[in-house]
Amino acid sequence: MKGYVDKALCVGCGMCAASCPEGFRLGDDGVAEGYQELPAESIEDAQQVAGDCPVGAITIVSAK
Ligand code: SF4
Known part of the structure:
Protein backbone atom coordinates (compact mmCIF):
# COMPACT_ATOMS: atom_id res chain seq x y z
CA MET A 1 0.00 0.00 0.00
CA VAL A 11 -2.60 22.97 -1.09
CA GLY A 12 0.61 22.09 0.76
CA CYS A 13 -0.78 22.39 4.28
CA GLY A 14 1.64 19.74 5.51
CA MET A 15 -0.84 17.84 7.65
CA CYS A 16 -0.26 14.50 6.00
CA ALA A 17 3.53 14.73 6.31
CA ALA A 18 3.23 15.73 9.97
CA SER A 19 0.70 13.03 10.85
CA CYS A 20 2.09 10.18 8.77
CA PRO A 21 5.74 10.92 7.90
CA GLU A 22 6.31 7.30 6.92
CA GLY A 23 3.92 7.76 4.04
CA PHE A 24 4.01 11.40 2.99
CA ARG A 25 6.45 14.24 2.60
CA LEU A 26 6.37 17.70 1.12
CA GLY A 27 8.31 17.88 -2.11
CA ASP A 28 10.46 20.70 -3.44
CA ASP A 29 7.41 21.89 -5.37
CA GLY A 30 5.61 22.62 -2.08
CA VAL A 31 3.00 19.91 -2.41
CA ALA A 32 2.86 16.52 -0.79
CA GLU A 33 3.74 13.16 -2.25
CA GLY A 34 3.44 9.56 -1.18
CA TYR A 35 7.05 8.47 -1.40
CA GLN A 36 7.37 4.91 -0.26
CA GLU A 37 5.58 1.68 0.41
CA LEU A 38 3.71 2.15 3.67
CA PRO A 39 5.02 0.16 6.62
CA ALA A 40 2.23 -2.09 7.89
CA GLU A 41 1.96 -0.13 11.14
CA SER A 42 1.43 3.12 9.22
CA ILE A 43 -1.44 2.07 6.97
CA GLU A 44 -4.06 3.06 9.53
CA ASP A 45 -2.44 6.50 9.95
CA ALA A 46 -2.33 6.93 6.19
CA GLN A 47 -6.01 6.09 5.86
CA GLN A 48 -6.74 8.59 8.63
CA VAL A 49 -4.89 11.43 6.88
CA ALA A 50 -6.56 10.50 3.60
CA GLY A 51 -9.87 11.14 5.33
CA ASP A 52 -8.62 14.31 7.01
CA CYS A 53 -6.93 16.02 4.04
CA PRO A 54 -8.83 19.30 3.66
CA VAL A 55 -9.04 19.02 -0.12
CA GLY A 56 -9.42 15.25 -0.47
CA ALA A 57 -6.20 14.91 -2.43
CA ILE A 58 -5.06 11.64 -0.88
CA THR A 59 -5.89 8.11 -1.87
CA ILE A 60 -4.27 4.94 -0.63
CA VAL A 61 -3.40 2.66 -3.49
CA SER A 62 -1.93 -0.75 -3.93
CA ALA A 63 1.71 -0.24 -4.83
CA LYS A 64 1.76 -3.15 -7.23
S1 SF4 B 1 -2.21 16.17 0.49
FE1 SF4 B 1 -3.78 17.17 1.74
S2 SF4 B 1 -3.06 17.01 3.87
FE2 SF4 B 1 -1.30 16.61 2.53
S3 SF4 B 1 -0.27 18.61 2.30
FE3 SF4 B 1 -1.70 18.34 0.56
S4 SF4 B 1 -3.57 19.37 1.22
FE4 SF4 B 1 -2.36 19.00 3.06
Whole structure:
Protein backbone atom coordinates (compact mmCIF):
# COMPACT_ATOMS: atom_id res chain seq x y z
CA MET A 1 0.00 0.00 0.00
CA LYS A 2 1.17 3.47 -0.83
CA GLY A 3 -0.17 6.98 -0.43
CA TYR A 4 -0.98 8.82 -3.62
CA VAL A 5 -1.41 12.61 -3.69
CA ASP A 6 -3.23 14.42 -6.48
CA LYS A 7 -0.81 17.33 -6.81
CA ALA A 8 -3.39 19.39 -8.68
CA LEU A 9 -5.55 19.39 -5.54
CA CYS A 10 -2.96 19.54 -2.73
CA VAL A 11 -2.60 22.97 -1.09
CA GLY A 12 0.61 22.09 0.76
CA CYS A 13 -0.78 22.39 4.28
CA GLY A 14 1.64 19.74 5.51
CA MET A 15 -0.84 17.84 7.65
CA CYS A 16 -0.26 14.50 6.00
CA ALA A 17 3.53 14.73 6.31
CA ALA A 18 3.23 15.73 9.97
CA SER A 19 0.70 13.03 10.85
CA CYS A 20 2.09 10.18 8.77
CA PRO A 21 5.74 10.92 7.90
CA GLU A 22 6.31 7.30 6.92
CA GLY A 23 3.92 7.76 4.04
CA PHE A 24 4.01 11.40 2.99
CA ARG A 25 6.45 14.24 2.60
CA LEU A 26 6.37 17.70 1.12
CA GLY A 27 8.31 17.88 -2.11
CA ASP A 28 10.46 20.70 -3.44
CA ASP A 29 7.41 21.89 -5.37
CA GLY A 30 5.61 22.62 -2.08
CA VAL A 31 3.00 19.91 -2.41
CA ALA A 32 2.86 16.52 -0.79
CA GLU A 33 3.74 13.16 -2.25
CA GLY A 34 3.44 9.56 -1.18
CA TYR A 35 7.05 8.47 -1.40
CA GLN A 36 7.37 4.91 -0.26
CA GLU A 37 5.58 1.68 0.41
CA LEU A 38 3.71 2.15 3.67
CA PRO A 39 5.02 0.16 6.62
CA ALA A 40 2.23 -2.09 7.89
CA GLU A 41 1.96 -0.13 11.14
CA SER A 42 1.43 3.12 9.22
CA ILE A 43 -1.44 2.07 6.97
CA GLU A 44 -4.06 3.06 9.53
CA ASP A 45 -2.44 6.50 9.95
CA ALA A 46 -2.33 6.93 6.19
CA GLN A 47 -6.01 6.09 5.86
CA GLN A 48 -6.74 8.59 8.63
CA VAL A 49 -4.89 11.43 6.88
CA ALA A 50 -6.56 10.50 3.60
CA GLY A 51 -9.87 11.14 5.33
CA ASP A 52 -8.62 14.31 7.01
CA CYS A 53 -6.93 16.02 4.04
CA PRO A 54 -8.83 19.30 3.66
CA VAL A 55 -9.04 19.02 -0.12
CA GLY A 56 -9.42 15.25 -0.47
CA ALA A 57 -6.20 14.91 -2.43
CA ILE A 58 -5.06 11.64 -0.88
CA THR A 59 -5.89 8.11 -1.87
CA ILE A 60 -4.27 4.94 -0.63
CA VAL A 61 -3.40 2.66 -3.49
CA SER A 62 -1.93 -0.75 -3.93
CA ALA A 63 1.71 -0.24 -4.83
CA LYS A 64 1.76 -3.15 -7.23
S1 SF4 B 1 -3.06 17.01 3.87
FE1 SF4 B 1 -3.78 17.17 1.74
S2 SF4 B 1 -3.57 19.37 1.22
FE2 SF4 B 1 -2.36 19.00 3.06
S3 SF4 B 1 -0.27 18.61 2.30
FE3 SF4 B 1 -1.30 16.61 2.53
S4 SF4 B 1 -2.21 16.17 0.49
FE4 SF4 B 1 -1.70 18.34 0.56
